[in-house]
Amino acid sequence: MSRRVAQIVCAVFGVLMFLLFFSGHPTAKAITLAITTQYWQVIAAFALIVGAVSFVRVNVKAIQRRQDIPFRAIGLLGMISMPVLAIGWGIGGSSPFLWVFENIQAPMQSTVFALLAFFVASASLRGFRARSIPAAILLVSAVVMLLSRSWFESTTSSFLLTASDWLRNYPSMAARRAILIGIGLGSLTTSLRLIVGIERTWLGGSR
Amino acid sequence: MKKLESRHWAFLGLAIVVIGTMLLNLEPDLDVSPDTIRMHAFIDSLPAGSIILVSFDHEASALPEIKPLATAFLRHAFGKGLRPVGIALMAEGTAVGYRLMEQVAAEYHKQYGIDYAFLGYQPQYIAAILSLGESVKQTFPRDYVGHPYDSLPLLREVHKLSDFGAVISIADGNMVTHWVEYGRARFNVTVAAFVTAVMVTSYDPYVSSGQLRAMVGGLRGAAEYEKLIGIGGAGRRGMLAQAASHLYVLALILVGNVIYFTTRSRKGRG
Numbered sequence: 001m002s003r004r005v006a007q008i009v010c011a012v013f014g015v016l017m018f019l020l021f022f023s024g025h026p027t028a029k030a031i032t033l034a035i036t037t038q039y040w041q042v043i044a045a046f047a048l049i050v051g052a053v054s055f056v057r058v059n060v061k062a063i064q065r066r067q068d069i070p071f072r073a074i075g076l077l078g079m080i081s082m083p084v085l086a087i088g089w090g091i092g093g094s095s096p097f098l099w100v101f102e103n104i105q106a107p108m109q110s111t112v113f114a115l116l117a118f119f120v121a122s123a124s125l126r127g128f129r130a131r132s133i134p135a136a137i138l139l140v141s142a143v144v145m146l147l148s149r150s151w152f153e154s155t156t157s158s159f160l161l162t163a164s165d166w167l168r169n170y171p172s173m174a175a176r177r178a179i180l181i182g183i184g185l186g187s188l189t190t191s192l193r194l195i196v197g198i199e200r201t202w203l204g205g206s207r
Numbered sequence: 208m209k210k211l212e213s214r215h216w217a218f219l220g221l222a223i224v225v226i227g228t229m230l231l232n233l234e235p236d237l238d239v240s241p242d243t244i245r246m247h248a249f250i251d252s253l254p255a256g257s258i259i260l261v262s263f264d265h266e267a268s269a270l271p272e273i274k275p276l277a278t279a280f281l282r283h284a285f286g287k288g289l290r291p292v293g294i295a296l297m298a299e300g301t302a303v304g305y306r307l308m309e310q311v312a313a314e315y316h317k318q319y320g321i322d323y324a325f326l327g328y329q330p331q332y333i334a335a336i337l338s339l340g341e342s343v344k345q346t347f348p349r350d351y352v353g354h355p356y357d358s359l360p361l362l363r364e365v366h367k368l369s370d371f372g373a374v375i376s377i378a379d380g381n382m383v384t385h386w387v388e389y390g391r392a393r394f395n396v397t398v399a400a401f402v403t404a405v406m407v408t409s410y411d412p413y414v415s416s417g418q419l420r421a422m423v424g425g426l427r428g429a430a431e432y433e434k435l436i437g438i439g440g441a442g443r444r445g446m447l448a449q450a451a452s453h454l455y456v457l458a459l460i461l462v463g464n465v466i467y468f469t470t471r472s473r474k475g476r477g
Contacts, residue, residue: 021337021393029341036331036338037345044330091302092352093309101302106267109299113268117452121221122214124459129467139460146457149404149427150450161238172408173415180412 003203014195055079141167217459221452228451234443235450236434242414243431246421247283249373249399255288257372258365260339260396261308263293263300264332264382269403270303275429275442276401277304277377281311283436285323290361292371293325294339294347296332296382304377305351320359327351332385340368340394373397373420383410387418401428 020032056079059072085097092098130136148164193199253259261281265273284291293308295301305325312323326347329335338346343365344356356362365371374396376383383400391398397420402410404425413419423432426449429442 032337033341033345036334036341040331040334044334048330090352093306098302098306101267101299102306106270106299106303109266109268110270114271117225118218118221121217121456121459124456125213125217125463127463128460129464131467139464143457143460146453149425150453168408168411169415173411176408177412 003200006203007197007200011195011197014191052079141171220459221455224451224455225448228448229445231447232444233447234439235447237427237430237443237446239431239434240428242421243423243428243435246399246401246423247432247435249421250280250283250287250289253287253289253372256290258290258292258361258370259284260368260371260374261291261293261304262374262376262378262382262386263295263304263307264297264376265300265303265379265403266297267299267303269379271441271445272403272426272429273303273377273379273401274307275426275440275445276423276432277307278311278440279429279432279436279438279442280375280377280401280423281307282314282438282440283432285311285315285317286436289372291323291375292361292365293323293351294335295328296335296385297380298328298330300377301328301351320354321361324359324361325351326362332382333389336368336385336389337393340390342367343370368394368396371396373399376400377402379403379406381406381409383413383419383422387413391418404428 016031017035020028020035023029056076059076062072063069063076082097082100085095085100089095089097128139128142130139144160144163144167148160190199194202261284263277281291291308293304295304305327308323308325309319312319317323326343327350329338329346335346343362348356350356350359350362368374368390374386374390376386376398378400379402383398383402383406386398386400390396398418399421400410400419401423402425404427407422407424410419410422414422423429426442426445429440430446431442433440433442
């Protein structure tokens with residue numbers, strides 16, 4: 001019974017949101033505003049609570065089992081301290097919240113992301129090889145793109161620029177368009193299957 | 208001590224190349240690409256006093272690329288007399304956007320609430336865009352630091368998304384797609400984007416179709432934009448390091464392939 005109710009709610013809201021998107025009627029606009037500014041945000045807030053509770057439970061259990069205590073303690077400390085700083089001292093220009101974000105969180109995230117460059121270097125040496133014709137085409141394309149983005153004024157070969165523009169405007173864009181159209185059709189099909197109740201895996205059961 | 212493997216030498220080489228070129232602190236001159244010229248011309252074409260929505264749709268991890276792009280764009284916008292209203296559709300973009308707008312506005316002696324404003328973060332990006340299309344005030348009843356919406360004179364001039372001269376998304380992911388799909392398609396607002404280099408090819412079809420008015424990508428795009436506005440910045444400072452690391456990667460590819468083909472021919476003969 002509860003699954004049937006969930007399915008009906010899904011179908012009703014699916015059809016409703018679809019119709020609202022194309023309607024310019026004031027009532028439709030008011031309903032859209034209510035759904036997007038209130039209901040949708042309430043759902044997001046509950047999802048956040050679920051995430052936060054899950055994070056705390058997993059880490060507290062791991063600490064009780066004495067696994068990776070320093071890392072998990074720092075994780076929990078970070079999660080607790082940021083809301084405390086924001087609520088206690090605000091989030092404005094000279095607040096401790098913004099200081100921690102700018103001087104701890106942002107540099108750490110940028111550092112982790114920058115490590116990708118080292119993986120690229122390693123992959124370039126050990127993995128990026130012209131083992132087959134498709135691999136060779138990919139390799140040559142990558143070389144052309146890299147060179148065209150690396151040269152400076154008066155040293156850039158016009159052939160390189162023309163070649164990199166051609167790669168972007170024809171093979172790359174054609175592939176991207178095909179992917180976008182595929183995603184669009186896939187999303188449409190999945191949405192319809194959800195609305196009419198053919199797709200039921202999200203309810204936790206079989207198809 | 209553990210013996211160094213080939214990948215460790217590759218890592219060490221990259222670190223030396225990047226640090227060495229950054230220490231040189233050179234700002235090489237660049238050719239400006241048509242993409243960057245298009246964006247610059249578009250921002251230039253907006254009348255002084257236009258209110259634009261600047262959406263910081265990125266995470267902190269993309270800052271080395273995003274910050275030079277956003278700074279160059281904001282300098283151009285403030286210099287032109289545009290009035291940006293900032294928002295963030297990703298949580299980490301909030302603090303970055305607020306700080307950047309505050310810093311660049313100070314360079315041009317702009318006043319908060321009159322010349323610019325920052326509304327903060329709204330979760331559920333699709334819902335946020337749809338909601339902005341109907342009412343900016345109901346989507347953001349208060350600004351980032353808690354001022355009521357109507358207390359800021361600038362905000363009293365905008366009611367919904369279509370009141371903005373343009374939406375500029377500063378993004379490191381697929382958020383620009385949502386601005387095109389919902390902001391552009393549903394509310395007919397002009398959308399342009401500053402994105403990380405890796406996202407450029409993802410948005411080429413939208414630029415080609417005209418759904419995305421203009422796009423500038425990556426550190427190179429930032430350096431080119433800095434050249435167009437005539438103010439140096441982190442984009443041009445980082446270009447030598449980026450170019451050198453690209454060439455280093457190319458050298459590694461070359462070495463790897465030479466080793467591969469030499470080994471294969473030896474095995475073939477053996």
